[in-house]
Amino acid sequence: METNMKTKVASDKLGVNPTTVQRWIREFDLHCDVNEKGHYLISASVFHALEEIQRQLQQGFTKKEVVLPTEQENKNKAGEDTISKETPTMIETSVFEERFAQVMATVDQLEKKVNQKADEVVEYQVLNHRQEMDHMSEVLTKLEERMDRIEEALTERPKNVVSIEEPKLKKQAPKKRLASLFSF
The missing domain is CATH 1.10.1660.10 (Multidrug-efflux Transporter Regulator; Chain: A; Domain 2)
Structure with missing residues (x-):
């Protein structure tokens, strides 16, 4: 050449x-x-x-x-082909370690972000569940109060109410009844 x-x-x-x-x-x-x-x-x-x-x-x-x-x-x-075309290019250990440290730092940052996001999601879900539980507790308390009022109303009977029943008819002997029909 x-x-x-x-x-x-x-x-x-x-x-x-x-x-x-x-x-x-x-x-x-x-x-x-x-x-x-x-x-x-x-x-x-x-x-x-x-x-x-x-x-x-x-x-x-x-x-x-x-x-x-x-x-x-x-x-x-x-000039002189001192490096074979098939031999991969080597990088210095210090350069490799520096790049590896950068990659690991990036991975750590990403891992922290993922954990933070997961924590935020869990916190949001817990708050929603807490609100639902508070609402259900209020509803349950109202139902208990209502049940108590209904039970009180059913167990209290007014004392001055007289039972209305049909008067019992006295049974007369069959002969007397017949006789009463024909008597004047």
């Missing part, structure tokens, strides 16, 4: 339009030398960055999601 290539050569190698290469250089703020006519002179490290952009876009990433390798990684891959 030559030291600096023109846009047309880079676009041919990538299999894209030269304007696409120019757009990627501008959008991803890649540093390229410019010749006297204003054309880009693409270095090997910038070409590697263009390859990475193309690879990620083909995988379905949006332009905002594309992550470019560092300039040092571009130079390593452009």
